[in-house]
Amino acid sequence: MRAFTWLEPGTTTDAVALLREHAPGARLIAGGQSLLLAMKDRTAGPTHLVSLAGVEGLAGVRTADDGSLVVGAATTYTALTRLDATALGGWHGVLGAVAGDLADRPVRNRGTVGGSLCTGDPRYDVPVLAAGVDATLRITGAGGDREVPATGFAQGPGLVALRPDEVLTALVLPPRPRWDAVAFEKFRHRVFDAAIVSVTCALRAGADGVAEARLTVGGATPAPTPVPGAAARLVGPLPDPDAVAAAADAAAEEVLPGGATAGEAVRYRHELVRTLVRRAVTRAAADLRRS
């Protein structure tokens, strides 16, 4: 690990000021579960670490007046799993389920939602869920505050649309009426491994079935990818198994064109996308049928 200076601001304003003062070598650290691994490998070597642990108001979950769920960037996975159905009602509960089923308990105790989003690792779950439910991200920086869609925030392995002097403060899930069913599916070899491919399916009910569908695939490409073409096939009457399979085939082809006849690594992911989209859509459609 390369030497660095440890800084502990108390507010996001101070954190932004420290990032500017010590640019370009300063990095933010929340739980550190990804950053410390990179620092030990020397694939990251910040000159200054700005800790978010002491920053007020960055951890915790609350429902805003408009019904959207504001998840502080420094909220740990474990904190999310401890929330009950009043705090995480309806499909917002998928966030708790996802947070409770990744890595292992010691890592979940320290790893944060913001860390997951800002690491830009295509295998991580939270970015795929965030993009999949059309969430927004709250960012504060020297140039003021802004909100950006979660879709498009990650731009490739290790790359996110965050300027060096900005801090991600919250993940905001849309109000519950935005969707009627959300399902997240992933595949990994061992329980504590990161996902190879993950999929989010979000459905909004209409008068006679599905009024709006959103499909997002992670892991198959360098950043979470929406597949609007395949999702459009789901709009209409509740899809039967054949329609689900057709949408899954279309999704795989949309994410990895020609993947079925490509080399082994791509073919494998192509097959995973097909399977996971089928599972996610089947589960979300079943939820819709019940509601």
Add this chain to the structure above:
Amino acid sequence: MQQVTLTVNGREVTAEIDERTLLLEFVREVAGFTGAHNGCLEARCGCCAIEVDGEITKSCNVLAVQVDGAEVTTVEGLAPQRLAPVEHVTTQSLAGMYAPLEAVRTRAEDLHPLQEAFHRCHALQCGFCTPGMLMVLKGHLEENPEPTRDGVRHAIAGNLCRCTGYQHIVDAAMEAAEVMRGDAPVPADG
């Protein structure tokens, strides 16, 4: 350099340390508790798992400065440890240490129910992963007094054991859970 104070197994330790010092290094080299092991140093093997303010943590993937002021419990803090520690390890003292627990007349209160069950179920061979297994399982059983075998396997997903094949570790966790619930009598020993 940065000054850090941690309470390790009830003992307050303050030191000036390099910012890069990992919590694992602080616990082992500064506080002197060598129970937590350095296995992989990349948060995979779980041999370094300890409790920080009651939350299980892989101490190789946390900086000591991140947890300044915290209360830390390592495997040494699991039970009162009535037995005198072996201070100078030689082949002979190792031979003495190898005596079965019965022979050194441990009493039940010397061991946490999990340690007792690990011993009884032969849940370790080389023992390198054991401190991490014990700490992770302690948290799991405290949160889930009626564990399932599957739940125990999920709980130790982040702990690698290259000797036992996990079977006996799961057996031990299930037995310890009974004792911790008070369903089974603490086995008379010694």
